[in-house]
Amino acid sequence: LLARAVTGDLVIPDFPSFTADITGIYQNLLDDRRGAVADYIPQLKRVPPDQFAVAVCTVDGQRFSIGDAGVGFCVQSVCKPINYSLTLEEHGAEVVHRHVGREPSGRGFNELSVNGDGLPHNPMINSGAIMSCSLIKPDLAVADRFDYVADTWRALSGGSPVGFNNAVYLSERQTADRNFALGYFMREHGAFPAGTDLIETLEFYFQCCSIELDAGGLASVAATLANGGMMPLTSDQVFSTESVQKCLSLMSSCGMYDYSGEFAFTIGLPAKSGVSGALMLVIPQVMGIAIWSPRLDALGNSVRGIEFCRQLVEKYNFHIY
Numbered sequence: 001l002l003a004r005a006v007t008g009d010l011v012i013p014d015f016p017s018f019t020a021d022i023t024g025i026y027q028n029l030l031d032d033r034r035g036a037v038a039d040y041i042p043q044l045k046r047v048p049p050d051q052f053a054v055a056v057c058t059v060d061g062q063r064f065s066i067g068d069a070g071v072g073f074c075v076q077s078v079c080k081p082i083n084y085s086l087t088l089e090e091h092g093a094e095v096v097h098r099h100v101g102r103e104p105s106g107r108g109f110n111e112l113s114v115n116g117d118g119l120p121h122n123p124m125i126n127s128g129a130i131m132s133c134s135l136i137k138p139d140l141a142v143a144d145r146f147d148y149v150a151d152t153w154r155a156l157s158g159g160s161p162v163g164f165n166n167a168v169y170l171s172e173r174q175t176a177d178r179n180f181a182l183g184y185f186m187r188e189h190g191a192f193p194a195g196t197d198l199i200e201t202l203e204f205y206f207q208c209c210s211i212e213l214d215a216g217g218l219a220s221v222a223a224t225l226a227n228g229g230m231m232p233l234t235s236d237q238v239f240s241t242e243s244v245q246k247c248l249s250l251m252s253s254c255g256m257y258d259y260s261g262e263f264a265f266t267i268g269l270p271a272k273s274g275v276s277g278a279l280m281l282v283i284p285q286v287m288g289i290a291i292w293s294p295r296l297d298a299l300g301n302s303v304r305g306i307e308f309c310r311q312l313v314e315k316y317n318f319h320i321y
């Protein structure tokens, strides 16, 4: 970082003026109280709804955060791209896509449906994410599988604290009729790899959703994806560039629920949202951004998160096309 600063090679040379603009957008949105917290997981409903954090990490390691950036939140569906990347690393795309498609579903994230081959439509919706979990180190003991995923989050975030919210996990597991239904439905279609333990897989999926970190940590994860899988602060190649390319492609087409098409059109960047109000935005070759604000719109995306992205691309032409 220092060498690049001295030679003037930083990807965002005038970082103070960039962060002043980020602060401006953050302040524009502070009074926006539209939307409501997710209430289908009892424990998530208790999160104070007006918290708001934005954090940035560039591919050369410049960082900035504002608001409730030190408060931990559950990643929820933001675990989906990470778990998908792990399956690609372990098995390669050919094997992984024997079990999961790569087309947008055009339906809600927990819709009870499979594609024409009897597979979940893509890894960014619940069914596909449950499938990813069945493919991650299936021969390890459950505790070791969880450690493996948590350690990956630690590596992706450059050593940020990565926790686990047990109350959210228990609360979700107890109210997860739809996800159990999705699991049985996929099993009926023969979608899982041979030998999959369905209940263990579902519990593993709920555990991954309850992994907790703060906005600064999530921005660093996004920066690793922006940097082709190499963590900017540690130079650790956590995922291969091939895995990241595939992951970002599916985030672009499927990452924002039923808003993915509109998001790709107007914002034009790969992103993934979660029902905790987390939004991970990747600007390839430039930076990762995390926005966290729990109030969600009707489609399940963070209201301030979407609005932040909109104002960001209005100001900076980050749209990839």
Ligand code: DON
Binding pocket: 076, 077, 078, 109, 110, 124, 125, 126, 172, 179, 206, 209, 257, 273, 274, 275, 276
């Ligand atoms: O499976 C669920 O319902 C949650 N744990 C995750 C939901 C979520 O964030 C939706 N994302 N696409």
